Amino acid sequence: MPKILIVGGGYAGFYTAWKLEKWLRAGEADVTVVDPLPYMTYQPFLPEVAAGSIEPRHAVVGIRRHLKKTRIIAGKVTGISHASKTATIASNAGDTWEEEYDQIVVTAGSVSRTFPIPGVADEAIGLKTIEEATAIRDRILVNFDKAAQMAPGPERDRLLTVVVVGGGFAGIEVFAELRSFVSALISSYPEISFDDTHFHLIEAMGRIMPEVSLKTSLWVIDNLAKRGAQIHLDTQLKSAVAGVVELSTGESFESDLIIWTAGVMASPMLKGTDLPIEERGRLRVRADLRVEGDDGIVEGAWGAGDVSAVPDLTGGGVGGFCVPNAQHAVRQGKLLAKNIVASLRGEGVKEYFHKNMGAVAGLGLGVGVFQSGKLAIKGLPAWFAHRGYHGLAMPSWERKLRVIWGWVNNFFLGRDNVSLEARVHPRAVFEEFASRPRPAAPAAAPVPPVAAEKPANPELPGSYSSEPAATAEVNGVAATDSSPEAPKAKATKPRTKAAAKAPAGE
Template sequence: MPKILIVGGGYAGFYTAWKLEKWLRSGEAEVTVVDPLPYMTYQPFLPEVAAGSIEPRHAVVGIRRHLKKTRVIAGKVTGVNHDAKTATITPAAGEAWEESYDQIVITAGAVSRTFPIPGVADEAIGLKTIEEATAIRDRVLTNFDKAALLPPGPERDRLLTVVVVGGGFAGIEVFAELRSFVSALVETYPEIEFEDTHFHLIEAMGRIMPEVSLPTSLWVIKNLAERGAQIHLDTQLKSAVGGVIELSTGESFESDLIIWTAGVMATPDIKHYGLPLEERGRLRVRADLRVEGDDGIVEGAWGAGDVSAVPDLTGGGVGGYCVPNAQHAVRQGKLLAKNIVADLRGEGVKDYFHKNMGAVAGLGLGIGVFQSGKLAIKGLPAWFAHRGYHGLAMPSWERKFRVIWGWVNNFFLGRDNVSLEARVHPRAEFEKFAARPRPAAPAVEVPAAPASAPEPSPALVGAPASAPAPEAAVDGESSAPAAKAPRATKARTPKAAPAAE
């Protein structure tokens, strides 16, 4: 039976395996997914997770729960020898091994792309994983608890200042969602005024959200300004050392929360796979999602998602390629499954073609924007469109129900505002009070008795014969020098001899 190995369980990898389970006949092929994480993250929901509008576990899809016919391996593919059709798999526990395959699907995803700006690697946090979104939410809440006990001053301002670097969709959405979240938090902290909170977004280009029209992006800037959030256009981050933000405009301020959303890049692991890459480090694939080298198609190798440079046949992509987003990755995964099945059956494969129907973004509770061609919708209707689209796009009805039910609960009950930052070190409280065994007392080494009695030391001459027995020193009742004196006296004076006066 042919073996299909899928590297990565993100959007493209998960949907490829999910649809292969549906379209493959029984016994037609064996499918294996390798990913170090046991879930797929629905990344469009990360801004709402950071703002407490969605429960973190509801924004992820359990791989094992939904891929019932697929073999799932918790590990990483650390090397590929496509000539031998083998991949090196390093599991989460245990020794690495060589896995054979007939078809390999590279959907390893992307990571945050950063630049060597001083302080960014030490101070900033990305927004690519569910763990990062949860940490952002907890940091905001923990900082509010700290700031509520401090008098006005630099430290208080630092705790209440949020900085986002990058004005794309991800940056604007998390920026606006957090602004909405913090505005609601102020109502429960009488010690903190709305004017005490500060929001800064830094964008190197002259505009934000290139996916929407310029008038729509200007409306977003105006809306955020009215809500107390400042956007710095044509501005670069020069340094973030110690949380001190230094901008190319000369401005400087401090922040305890710096969120980096200024782009993504293909996962560096792909460099070890020995497959053809383009100049930006992405997998070279054709429009039908087959890997292509200098000599033509690489048989048995496929790619999709953020890790691959997929040609955009609509002509709307940046540089002629599909932009790395969830909308493309999901559709590419579905087509990839169809093409693999067609290839196994000797049928023709199809090219990927998807014309973007529009863009929608949530900007906090009750506020959103929608752009489709020249049509632009703003405010509450666009917010409903945002939630409706992503609520339906979430994989599986089980996940859809959890997310939508959470939104309904928040409408009536409000968002939770409790930080669980202590979860990062869950054993700290236990270790603090845990009883530990007392350290053993150091053993006192007793020297062996000499074979013949030595000459008495002048210090021992005249010592009374009734001095304590050596056993007392062994029991620790007397000091070491006192233990030596009776030993020397006993060797000099026989037990039967009368005591000297």
């Protein structure tokens, strides 16, 4: 059978494998997915996970649970030699080998794009993974616990200050969701007032959310300002060393939580391949998702999602390419599966064409914004539209029900505001109180060798022993005996008459 190797189990990779299982005939092809994680993360839910509105496990889709016919390899593809049609795989178990394939699908996704700003690599956290979203939530809760026990001052302000860098959709959503989350937390902390909390968003451009109209973006800024949040436009982050945030405007403040959402870039794994890459480091593909080099189509190679520069035939993309978001990745994955099946059967492939129907964002409980063309909806109706769209877009009914049921529970019971940061070191308590073996007793000092034998008792000629003489005291006088058990010692004091009559040897 032809071997199909899918690199990456994110949106595009998961949907490609999912649909291949549906459309391939039995025995038509062998499909393998390589990803270091056992799940696909639905990234539009990460802001709500950070704000405690969605249970972290509900925002991910188990790969093995939903890919029943696909071979799953937990590991990374570290290199691709398409000339020999082999991929180097490093498994999570530590093994490395060369995997042969007939068709390769590169859907390795993207990673956070940062700049060499002092302190960012050491102090900031991204928002690309479920682990990052959970850590953000836990950090806020732990900082509240600490700040509630502290007197007003710089260290307390540092704990209660949240900074988000980047004013795109991801940045605005997590910024607004966390503002909503913190506002709700204050009722549980009488020691902390609303004015004690500080929120700053830093955006290098002169506006936020370029996917919506300028009028709508200004409404978002005004809404956030009324909720106690500050947005710094035309402002760059100059330094974040030791948590001290320095801006290009000259402003400076300290923060214990700096979230970086200022863009993404294609997965660096492409550098270890012989596949064609464009100037921004993305895989070069045609509109039908086949990889294209300088000499034309690269047979047996496909690409989709954030890692690929897919032409936007609608003319609405940035620089003529589809923007890296879930909306495109999901649809490209579905088309990619259809085109692979068609190519295996000698049928024609189709080009990817999707016109953006609009953008929707959640800005905290009960607040949202929706933009489609000139139509803009704000507030509660847009919030319902946001939850309705993403609730239905979540893969599989099993995951849809978990997410929606969680929303219903939160509506009646409120958000769960318990931190589980201790899970990072789960053995700490066990190690602290666990019994350990006592240290071994020091070894006894060796007995020095005796140079020559000598009488055991100078008063008993002819009595010799190689053992050291034992000493005792009789009637206040020291006595010696060569026996190891040290029997009654002999006295050197002259005997009395009664003692002289005693049998010899007593």
